């Protein structure tokens with residue numbers, strides 16, 4: 154039985170994040186850019202320090218005890234992270250970021266002339282440019298699922314573009330601009346019923362914000378970044394169904410991804426190491442597992458509920474100020490908006506003067522911007538450490554912006 | 560950064576619009592912000608006879624364009640070519656954070672490229 158979601162005491166949680174104690178211009182920082190990168194709790198920062206002070210050694214290599222301990226920590230981190238998304242450890246490949254994980258797929262999945270790749274109009278450049286470039290190289294065709302007026306994926310447009318030539322479908326779980334939560338399970342079903350394509354999910358904006366189970370979602374691949382879910386920069390993950398990963402060629406070649414190398418040939422390593430060439434970000438992987446432990450203590454249902462309450466509160470307040478808001482009402486904790494006659498970078502600069510950190514610009518989604526008919530937007534995004542008071546500070550800040558441009 | 564003079568130039572841009580028979584037109588965009596400034600010039604010998612600009616974007620980019628067009632009218636090419644970052648900042652009279660510098664310099668960049676077009680014609 155599913156329990157009622159508990160609520161978060163964000164004020165208390167904030168205390169776990171040293172950076173959030175900083176002041177700018179003598180004002181307490183209000184950090185509203187977690188969709189770019191989240192801040193890190195002390196346990197994650199400590200974990201990095203502890204690794205280098207006690208466990209630093211290369212993994213899978215040394216015969217000595219220290220290396221064995223490092224390997225043990227590193228592989229347990231993989232188990233922890235894999236379990237967090239409902240995968241088996243051999244299906245979870247470490248990469249440097251979500252971007253690198255998507256590039257791995259773009260290079261390692263086989264494509265030939267005339268094949269079709271289907272992405273959507275709302276993709277981040279990291280789930281856009283790799284496909285555009287590989288399509289050009291392989292003479293494959295890149296197609297786009299439409300975004301409707303409300304900012305949701307047009308599932309009719311998805312269905313209409315699937316055919317026997319479609320080999321890859323890659324869609325974001327959550328839009329980093331619109332906050333739209335795409336119905337991944339339903340999309341997976343449509344893709345698998347109407348094509349033989351592999352279905353990739355860009356989960357950069359979702360894994361740290363909601364309960365994810367790759368088997369439940371029926372994704373063939375799913376990519377995410379550690380730094381957007383309390384973990385350090387430099388570690389990302391790619392989940393892939395084992396039978397698909399086995400068939401794929403490696404992405405990078407080098408040490409650790411091999412079983413045996415002779416002068417004539419190389420036999421590649423088993424999963425997941427086949428895709429992990431060279432020394433990996435060991436401390437970062439271990440610290441990401443710590444971040445996940447931290448999130449699990451709060452519980453993902455609670456995280457999601459906290460996101461939802463803050464986002465709905467902010468949407469209501471922003472609307473009262475006459476902001477033009479992009480995307481649907483039910484959404485992840487990301488809100489992009491514009492104020493009539495005021496450029497998003499002017500908004501961001503004036504808010505910065507109040508120590509409120511928000512983004513302006515195109516948010517690495519230039520094609521989506523053109524669909525929306527704008528050159529940019531201001532964006533606020535929330536996480537577990539954000540409070541209603543943070544939203545109130547934002548609203549006061551925006552009143553100031555409007556006053557300046559009156 | 561948002562002093563009275565900047566906001567005044569943003570809200571009431573000077574030399575905004577189009578020139579008939581411009582000798583050169585040059586548009587520059589700042590892809591990070593999506594700021595756009597197009598400069599049109601009419602020259603007389605080696606001096607700027609008349610200038611207009613079009614554009615959209617942040618207050619800094621548009622105010623800088625407005626202020627620059629006022630400054631360069633009647634000035635000769637050599638003077639304009641010597642203009643650099645600090646001259647623009649002086650004209651604006653404000654401090655600009657490093658990330659916003661591109662906005663402030665966009666119009667100058669467009670103007671210099673327009674001059675180059677005239678000289679290479």
Ligand SMILES: Cc1ncc(COP(=O)(O)O)c(C=O)c1O
Pocket residue numbers: 188189250251252253277279280325327328329355357358378517
């Ligand atoms: C939807 C989405 N996909 C992919 C990425 C890329 O993440 P990274 O830069 O960590 O590789 C981002 C980052 O902003 C994102 O929002």
